[in-house]
Amino acid sequence: MKTPAPSGRALLESGLEVLRGLLGPDWRVSTLPEAAGQGDTGADAIVQITAEADNTTAQLLVDAKPSLTPLAVREQLAPKAALVRRLQHHTQPFVITESLTERTKQELRQHGIGYMDLHGNVCLRVSRPAVVILADTPQRALRATPAVRAAPTRRPKLAGPRAGQLVRFLADVAPPYTASELTAATGISKGYMSKLLNTLEDLLLIRREGHTVVKVDWPGLLRERAAQLSVLRHNPFVGMIAPNGPGPLLESVRALQQRGERIVLTGSYAARKIAPLAVGGQVMLYVPHSVRGPYEIGEELGLLPTDQGADTLLLRAHDDVVFDRTLVIDGVEQVAPSQLVLDCLSGPGRMPAEGEAVLARMIDDEQEWRLPELSAPHRGRHH
Numbered sequence: 502m503k504t505p506a507p508s509g510r511a512l513l514e515s516g517l518e519v520l521r522g523l524l525g526p527d528w529r530v531s532t533l534p535e536a537a538g539q540g541d542t543g544a545d546a547i548v549q550i551t552a553e554a555d556n557t558t559a560q561l562l563v564d565a566k567p568s569l570t571p572l573a574v575r576e577q578l579a580p581k582a583a584l585v586r587r588l589q590h591h592t593q594p595f596v597i598t599e600s601l602t603e604r605t606k607q608e609l610r611q612h613g614i615g616y617m618d619l620h621g622n623v624c625l626r627v628s629r630p631a632v633v634i635l636a637d638t639p640q641r642a643l644r645a646t647p648a649v650r651a652a653p654t655r656r657p658k659l660a661g662p663r664a665g666q667l668v669r670f671l672a673d674v675a676p677p678y679t680a681s682e683l684t685a686a687t688g689i690s691k692g693y694m695s696k697l698l699n700t701l702e703d704l705l706l707i708r709r710e711g712h713t714v715v716k717v718d719w720p721g722l723l724r725e726r727a728a729q730l731s732v733l734r735h736n737p738f739v740g741m742i743a744p745n746g747p748g749p750l751l752e753s754v755r756a757l758q759q760r761g762e763r764i765v766l767t768g769s770y771a772a773r774k775i776a777p778l779a780v781g782g783q784v785m786l787y788v789p790h791s792v793r794g795p796y797e798i799g800e801e802l803g804l805l806p807t808d809q810g811a812d813t814l815l816l817r818a819h820d821d822v823v824f825d826r827t828l829v830i831d832g833v834e835q836v837a838p839s840q841l842v843l844d845c846l847s848g849p850g851r852m853p854a855e856g857e858a859v860l861a862r863m864i865d866d867e868q869e870w871r872l873p874e875l876s877a878p879h880r881g882r883h884h
Contacts, residue, residue, distance in 0.1 A: 567599055
């Protein structure tokens, strides 16, 4: 049987200790030696769980992985799990890892692989003896010893501005496109583009054939980036009050836009134009980083600065990508649907629900807003 690397062994032992605690004193959890002639399972351990009440047992074929991506689940663990189920019907594939993303958990569940991470996420189903443990508690991280802490990842995050340029492009323009074409379209360097595409492929958010991206899971891509963002933290904002209400304010916004002012609507009021879900909320407006700051623009809009109770937020855009491929609806320019989803999903209060409503509408009407190819002209809806 394969001997785990030191970090893998420590991870395995920590995970099994957590499993013992979850099962309680009426269960035994023990590691078995691999039977002679059984062959190399390719797993890190065969673990037996025993119910003390009637001495019934079940076996887990355990892989200890310091890190795990959805692509690794699909290409490495899923074929092994399928083989185990054919040859050993009463053995449950199970993985222990440092930390699991939502997308990785979904992939594991889809392939019937149990899992546990050191942040309290557990999914284990055994029919006999009957064991069902389902926990999804990322907020309550279990303390990991230094021996099992994962090495810092070298993968680029999706929260940065360069990743934002790529995410917006992949969402807004249908494939196929090569890495070179993406580099030319976004201005991202070839080296960093390669790293970003590798990360997205690991997360099963894109599929490539050779050097060409042929498929993009753009809803998953938007959700993944939004999970790493906070629209109000990434875009410094000034809170103000519109004394005459949102209607006259949006008329003033339209007048400024017609004069060439770079200001666009986002948030709840923009979401309502695409997928009405609720009334009220704050008016959110992107303004650029420029000599003319939000206070000057706010004064032109007739807004009053305030420290509390703001009904209008002027956000200084952290990246000019928020001004790309905008729409004009009811005479007011607002962010592109993809940007709107990112802003709402990463916003406070009911904004994530509004973002999901916009995303559902986008999925239904993809031909209406998504460019079919690189050279296609922008087809923003104007009402």
